[in-house]
Amino acid sequence: MSLDAGSGDLPATGGGGNGAVPGGDPSRPPAPSVAAPVAVATVAMTSQQRLRLNPNNDHKPDSYDDLQLDFSPAIFSSLERYLPPSMLGVSRDDKVKFMREILLKYLPHGERNRAQRHREYRQKIISNYQPLHRDIYSMHPSAFFVPTFLKAINESTEESFRNIMSEPSPGVFTFEMFQPRFCELLLSEVENFEDWVNEVRFRIMRPNTMNKYGAVLDDFGLETMLDKLLEGFVRPISKVFFPEVGGSTLDSHHGFVVEYGKDRDVDLGFHVDDSEVTLNVCLGKQFSGGELFFRGTRCDKHVNTGTHSEEIFDFSHVPGRAVLHRGRHRHGARATTSGHRINLLLWCRSSIFREMKKYQKDFSSWCxxxxxxxxxxxxxxxxxxxxxxxxxxxxxxx
Structure with missing residues (x-):
């Protein structure tokens, strides 16, 4: 396919994921290692396959929800605004083919096979696992969120968001989000899933390489609900506070719970997330310790540089309360000294930002x-x- 992309477009070469930086001294992060569910490689493409540098905001993208695709339908709808002008009027099938070829370049052949095995693993769970609380598998805002959070989302302005938030450290936002009853139901569902896994002796995939306990919520049917959480509730906030890392174009997620305490993970080393924006909500239960420590936002080039005094911030978890921050904001979790702590994590990603940042050298807007x-x-x-x-x-x- 030969297309004239124009001088304002960018070649669609492969993107890279954010890894993790486990370590010891919080003020001096050590060498990086990957804590992501999928490693993303860089693969060159032909110069004729190009995306526009800026989106066509007047164009209304197609819906891809009814198609069986290799990637989330939301990614295709998001990418469509960046297609070259000559592609906007072609059939939906041609658009899918064009965008799919670009997206597949993010994964080498071995990773595509791994992704296919993961889809089969997920389908096997969903076909056999019987949910305990089916109400949480669909989005019910009034039952999930506290009224102040819903009011702010409905108004969807910077003022309304700041009215319910605190920013105790630059780029770290905290606010009340989930109702206690929703936290209880989600915890109960996770426990039910883990009991089922043990009963049928099913080998469970953990959220990432750094957490030995916890579960991927997408794997047992909560993907659609989390998609709506991202699109309707996280993206509007990120559009206001994290535009420089693709906050307005978040289009995919990795959703999971992590567990800390006796016979669980105790702490979490110093790292960055494989996300543009991370939502972290404490679900419960009774615990002490487990504070998050933040040590400054860094791009790939500077991820191992030292911490400055103004970047040091510690946060104590409270059930139902959310923390929202850039994925590249270096952080870790101190030891949970007693009890049992469970947190919901939503790694929010932007395929557009990951594409565009390959051509940037200066990240002074956020690093x-x-x-x-x-x-x-x-x-x-x-x-x-x-x-x-x-x-x-x-x-x-x-």
């Missing part, structure tokens, strides 16, 4: 070190210019 380096260059430029002006003035008066 702490990029921002500092840019300020230093600007200050040096000012000093240099001033010195040159003084030198010229001295020569003219001599």
């Amino acid at each position: 702490g070190e990029c921002s500092r380096e840019k300020k230093e260059r600007q200050q040096q430029s000012v000093v240099s210019t001033r010195s040159e002006l003084l030198r010229r003035e001295g020569e003219s008066t001599a």
